[in-house]
Amino acid sequence: MNMVTVPHPEAQLSDDLLRRLDVPGPRYTSYPTADRFVEAFGAAEYRQALRQRAQGAVVGGAPPLSLYVHIPFCESLCYYCACNKIITKHKSRGAEYLELLAQEVDLHTAMLGTHEPVSQLHLGGGSPTFLSDDELAGLMDRLRRSFRVLPNAEISIEVDPRTASRERLRALAAMGFNRVSFGVQDFDADVQAAVHRIQSYESVRDLIAEARALRFESINADLIYGLPRQTPESFRRTIAQVAELRPTRIALYAYAHLPQRFKPQRRIHAEDLPSVEQRIRMLGDALAGFLGNGYVYIGMDHFALPGDALAVAKRQGRLHRNFQGYTTQPDCDLIGLGVSSIGRVGATYSQNAKTLDEYRDALAVGEFPVVRGLALTRDDLLRRAVIMALMCQGRVEYESIEVAYLVNMRETFAAEFERLRPLAEAGLVEIGEQAIQVTATGWFFVRAIAMVFDRHLQADRQRERFSRII
Ligand code: SF4
Structure with a gap:
């Protein structure tokens, strides 16, 4: 039986255990999970939750907010994609969307005022870097005018290396971003061709070096195992390359092939997918490779260097979890802005409309675009x-x-x-x-x-x- 020796913490994972690890399951970025949300929870219920937060703030001061902004656009389609996105080359769509976001922000400030403290702000997608630097700066300005972004707030953005450059990272740093996450997935050219996402090792290497020089507090690299044409040998090369680049955090996701559910995945040929045995090997190699190279296992597919805030928080028992995954931020209300965004206010969860049309229609009548959610029992x-x-x-x-x-x-x-x-x-x-x-x-x-x-x-x-x- 193959065993993976995991140097930190002391643990031995047999192939049998790895097989149990390589199964889909909830990620518990919320409980109950988002698939339990119901349509009976809508805009009226969301308003009520905000009202309660506003009243709480008057009485004793509500804890700071976390903001999530979803930018749904991408220029080209990655075949493994399971995200809510809109593929378009028309850059002008960004401006219209920002206008809608501004309306949604206004609905919030009408209820909460413009002094709500924000300790965490994350731009995700889609590809937030679909927007131009000017558009991103305009969005950040707007958010800063509508909320009180705290001086030590975590401000993070997902960066598609194909739409980024050193100059772009400098612009993001100047806008106040202090955390950056790069979608790497795999460096192998064959795999990149099979998933329709071509980006060179050199471009990612240069971006990570620049992010480090700019003193981004956290630099994350996302990887995926189980992609078409991936082999244990090819993935070992990617693991070694990523470990050498020393991002402060690594997220390793398992590819789940669900072509019935996610249309883009129909372009992936099932016969190109690695076997279960190969997947197990890749997972084992990744665990051994990253932990052997000084990374700490945070939990749920996440690794961090010992000096990264997440690793420190784990050591000190201060880890938290929200829709962005593991975080050092204490539990706080989360306002989700944009198409399909999820929020958490008080003892409720809410989710915005998943299509741009529905989202726009709700805002056009001055209503929150919340279409489902849950009041927790x-x-x-x-x-x-x-x-x-x-x-x-x-x-x-x-x-x-x-x-x-x-x-x-x-x-x-x-x-x-x-x-x-x-x-x-x-x-x-x-x-x-x-x-x-x-x-x-x-x-x-x-x-x-x-x-x-x-x-x-x-x-x-x-x-x-x-x-x-x-
Ligand atoms: S994987 Fe990311 S970049 Fe690729 S299409 Fe999906 S959302 Fe866009």
Whole structure:
């Protein structure tokens, strides 16, 4: 049996365990997950949540906000894409979209005022760098006039290396961006051709060097394994090249081939995809390669250099998780702006219209473009606390949950403790008298451990089992 020796933390992952790791599952950037949102939650409910936040701010001062702005445009289509995007070469579409964003911002400031503190701001897509420097600067100006962006705020942007240059990074730094994320995916020319995303190693190398020179506090590289024409040999080269470039963070995603659901993926030939064995090898090589090169495993496919804020937060038990993934920012309300954006205000989640037409129509009548969402129940809040403690601290102290939610952990989660047992026997988790503790090996499976506490998922499984029986 092949074993991957993972130097930090001390853990050994057999092929069998790696196979269990290479399965799709919720990423728990929220709980309940976005696929549970309902259409009964709309603009009126979102207004109510904002109103409550505004009242809270008057009474005791609400915590700072996180802002997410979705820029849906991309110039060309990557065949593996599962994002909400609009492919266009017409740069003029950016200006019209910015106008719509401004209207959405105004709807918010009409309810919240213009002094809401912001500690985190992220531009994602699509490709935010579809917009010109002037357009991006205009957007940042607008946001700064509408919110009080705090001096130490994390301000991040996703950068498509094909639409960036050293000058562009300098412009982004001047706009106040202090975190940057590059979509790398794979450096192999064959793989790049198969996914229709051509970008040279040299261009990414130069951009990362420039970002470092400009003192971006965090430089992330996204990679994907399981892409067409990828082989363990070719991916090992990419892993080595990326490790050598020393981005402060690396996100390694598994490609899920779902051509029925994501139309672009129909251009990928199934026969070009690596076998399960090859995927397992690539995952094992990536874990060993990055951890062997001094990266720390943060959790859920994320690695960071020991000096990066995420790694520091992990060591100090201060990790948090929101729609942008792991973060050092304490839980805060999130305002999602733009097509398909997701927000979290108080005990609610909300999502904007996914098409530009729907989004525009709502704004045209002065309404928030929220089309679905969820008001969390007490049970949702309780389970969210447990799932986030597992995902972020790798430990659930019974007392802290019991005091906060007035429950008895063992009684309330009797079935969950039962379901945890096989995971404990596999050495992934320890069920103690005072706490559930994720083990060093278990960190790699933290999603599977969290899934035990996902009521919606377990209900689905029971329904499936039931329908199989009948
Ligand atoms: S993968 Fe990213 S850059 Fe490529 S089409 Fe999708 S959103 Fe655009």
